[in-house]
Amino acid sequence: MAQSNELQTGLYRSALLAGLWRQNPTFRLLIGMCPALAVTTAVKPALTMGLSVIFVLVCSNFVTSLMRNLLKPHLRIIMFTLTIATFVTICDLYLKAYFPRMSEILGAYVPLIIVNCLIIFRAEACASKCGLIVSILDAIGMGLGFTIALCILATTRELLATGCIFDLRVMPRGFVPWLAMQMPVGAFVTLGLLLGLASVLTRRKAS
Amino acid sequence: MDRFYVLLMGFLSVVLVNNFVFTKFLGTCPYLGVSGRIDSAFAMGLAVTFVTALSGTLTWLVDHYILVPLGLEITRYICYIVIIAGAVQLVEMYVRKFFPSLYDAFGIFLPLISTNCVILGVCLFINIWGIDNLLEVVVLSTGTGIGFAVAICIMAGIREELILSDVPAGFQGAPITLITAGILTLAFMGFAGMIK
Amino acid sequence: MPKIKYFIEQSWLLIVSSFCFGLLIAASNAALSPRIELNIANKLNQLIVVLLPVAKQFIPLDADIQVEVRGGKKEKVKIYKALSDTEQCVGWSFKAVGEGFSGKIELVVAVDKDFEKIAGFDVLTSSETPGFGDQIKMSYFRNQFAGAPAEELAAVKTGDPTKIDADIVAITGATVSSEAVVNILNSFISSIKKQMKEKGLLGDGTK
Numbered sequence: 001m002a003q004s005n006e007l008q009t010g011l012y013r014s015a016l017l018a019g020l021w022r023q024n025p026t027f028r029l030l031i032g033m034c035p036a037l038a039v040t041t042a043v044k045p046a047l048t049m050g051l052s053v054i055f056v057l058v059c060s061n062f063v064t065s066l067m068r069n070l071l072k073p074h075l076r077i078i079m080f081t082l083t084i085a086t087f088v089t090i091c092d093l094y095l096k097a098y099f100p101r102m103s104e105i106l107g108a109y110v111p112l113i114i115v116n117c118l119i120i121f122r123a124e125a126c127a128s129k130c131g132l133i134v135s136i137l138d139a140i141g142m143g144l145g146f147t148i149a150l151c152i153l154a155t156t157r158e159l160l161a162t163g164c165i166f167d168l169r170v171m172p173r174g175f176v177p178w179l180a181m182q183m184p185v186g187a188f189v190t191l192g193l194l195l196g197l198a199s200v201l202t203r204r205k206a207s
Numbered sequence: 208m209d210r211f212y213v214l215l216m217g218f219l220s221v222v223l224v225n226n227f228v229f230t231k232f233l234g235t236c237p238y239l240g241v242s243g244r245i246d247s248a249f250a251m252g253l254a255v256t257f258v259t260a261l262s263g264t265l266t267w268l269v270d271h272y273i274l275v276p277l278g279l280e281i282t283r284y285i286c287y288i289v290i291i292a293g294a295v296q297l298v299e300m301y302v303r304k305f306f307p308s309l310y311d312a313f314g315i316f317l318p319l320i321s322t323n324c325v326i327l328g329v330c331l332f333i334n335i336w337g338i339d340n341l342l343e344v345v346v347l348s349t350g351t352g353i354g355f356a357v358a359i360c361i362m363a364g365i366r367e368e369l370i371l372s373d374v375p376a377g378f379q380g381a382p383i384t385l386i387t388a389g390i391l392t393l394a395f396m397g398f399a400g401m402i403k
Numbered sequence: 404m405p406k407i408k409y410f411i412e413q414s415w416l417l418i419v420s421s422f423c424f425g426l427l428i429a430a431s432n433a434a435l436s437p438r439i440e441l442n443i444a445n446k447l448n449q450l451i452v453v454l455l456p457v458a459k460q461f462i463p464l465d466a467d468i469q470v471e472v473r474g475g476k477k478e479k480v481k482i483y484k485a486l487s488d489t490e491q492c493v494g495w496s497f498k499a500v501g502e503g504f505s506g507k508i509e510l511v512v513a514v515d516k517d518f519e520k521i522a523g524f525d526v527l528t529s530s531e532t533p534g535f536g537d538q539i540k541m542s543y544f545r546n547q548f549a550g551a552p553a554e555e556l557a558a559v560k561t562g563d564p565t566k567i568d569a570d571i572v573a574i575t576g577a578t579v580s581s582e583a584v585v586n587i588l589n590s591f592i593s594s595i596k597k598q599m600k601e602k603g604l605l606g607d608g609t610k
Binding site: 034037078081093112117185186196200203 | 229230231232233234235236239281282284285288289292323324326327328331332335375376377378380381382383384385386388389390392393396
Binding site for chain 3: 067070071072075078079082083086089090093094096097098100104107183
């Protein structure tokens with residue numbers, strides 16, 4: 001009995017921590033990148049997007065895990081999509097009501113969470129197969145990993161583009177802002193360089 | 208003539224100036240995954256064009272004639288995604304029946320397309336831009352698909368050459384593709400201001 | 404009969420869950436939409452108050468004023484009469500829309516009580532290039548309009564931005580966006596002024 005308890009805690013812990021680095025959605029699994037490029041012009045939108053994705057992930061994993069024994073195989077994808085669409089609509093309404101400024105900046109990228117590969121992937125790979133608690137922990141882990149990745153990207157871009165984070169001046173006064181960072185160029189190049197860095201670090205650890 | 212000019216400008220704008228991959232970051236996942244070879248890239252681009260043209264038009268029709276008059280805007284996202292899933296199924300069945308060789312070329316891409324950001328993105332942006340005649344909607348949605356196809360074919364061509372060059376081990380694959388995409392975006396910025 | 408039974412057996416989960424999701428969305432909408440409406444109304448008012456500081460209340464005008472927008476369509480414009488605390492008319496304000504460099508630009512414009520001078524404008528929504536066209540939101544560009552005559556404005560490339568007249572110095576590197584703002588103001592102000600004079604709404608200014 002004690003052994004199975006330990007096994008379970010170990011399972012929970014690995015479910016939670018996997019999303020943070022080993023299976024980080026943006027840097028390792030390379031999914032869910034469309035919003036990563038679009039909303040990371042500043043740290044606040046990135047944070048808002050990350051938190052929205054955590055909300056949708058947790059709710060959708062919760063519902064999918066509850067339904068997992070009732071799903072018919074060929075209707076799975078549409079069930080997942082419907083669940084995700086519902087929670088994204090609720091999240092969008094909430095943002096419009098309580099954070100109108102952020103909702104405006106994020107624009108059409110909030111409904112695009114519906115087609116974010118990350119959420120459907122987790123629903124398919126984890127929530128439809130595992131128990132309730134494991135699914136929720138997995139969702140939290142993946143969501144946190146995604147948010148952290150977005151924030152790293154956003155911090156780099158905002159720092160280099162304006163010299164400020166959250167309106168606090170960080171770079172010295174003589175710093176010439178790299179405007180290209182706020183444009184699509186900066187997004188692609190920064191993400192590419194960060195991915196390269198992550199890949200190099202992983203190889204070094206492995207060898 | 209004036210109408211034709213507006214449509215032409217809209218088409219060019221969505222393919223070159225406001226290309227959905229380079230300026231709106233939509234479709235990055237398949238963009239990175241499929242652009243390894245030109246023929247698969249072309250097949251993917253073609254498939255996406257079919258689906259965007261069909262779903263852009265269908266979602267606009269449903270929104271304009273059913274959702275708005277009945278005040279059901281709140282169900283917009285759900286309706287869009289269901290229509291897109293249905294459109295993908297339709298295109299798949301149609302292509303399988305009438306163009307079997309093309310179907311073999313598409314392979315697994317077709318089901319993959321329904322989670323492609325470009326499709327939902329087109330429907331949402333057409334809604335945001337407030338377009339209100341059918342012809343413009345058809346032209347813009349087809350144009351977006353063609354823009355994606357152009358972007359992915361250019362990328363495939365570059366990647367085929369990249370294989371032969373000396374990329375550092377950590378950067379092979381996704382990182383170098385993204386950096387290339389960044390430079391491509393810079394190049395496409397040159398089209399900005401082309402259309403007033 | 405067996406076909407229908409098969410159909411129901413396969414898709415009962417889809418139907419039931421669609422129903423539940425629909426209820427969930429309807430509930431969130433009912434709970435949050437009053438707040439969303441409030442946000443939209445507040446936003447407009449907040450911006451106008453900055454432009455016309457003496458105004459204490461805004462009354463919507465009950466007149467049919469129409470302006471031709473893109474594509475030759477005529478759209479009704481909602482005009483607000485700004486009143487001071489002594490119920491004197493201190494100005495008018497309205498929302499102006501037009502095409503910018505990359506997308507729609509929405510402005511909130513305030514003019515003085517005789518429609519002779521522009522009190523100023525602010526940008527409600529726009530999607531111009533960050534660092535270039537986005538600078539239309541900056542005060543150094545907008546201040547050129549404060550006190551400018553409410554007639555045909557012209558966007559010029561060089562000039563003195565501190566001189567308040569009908570010439571507006573365009574932003575370097577953002578000619579199209581600057582010209583777009585000037586064009587929007589021109590078309591809306593001249594058309595509204597003409598219609599209001601025709602309807603006799605402008606006049607002694609004490610109404």
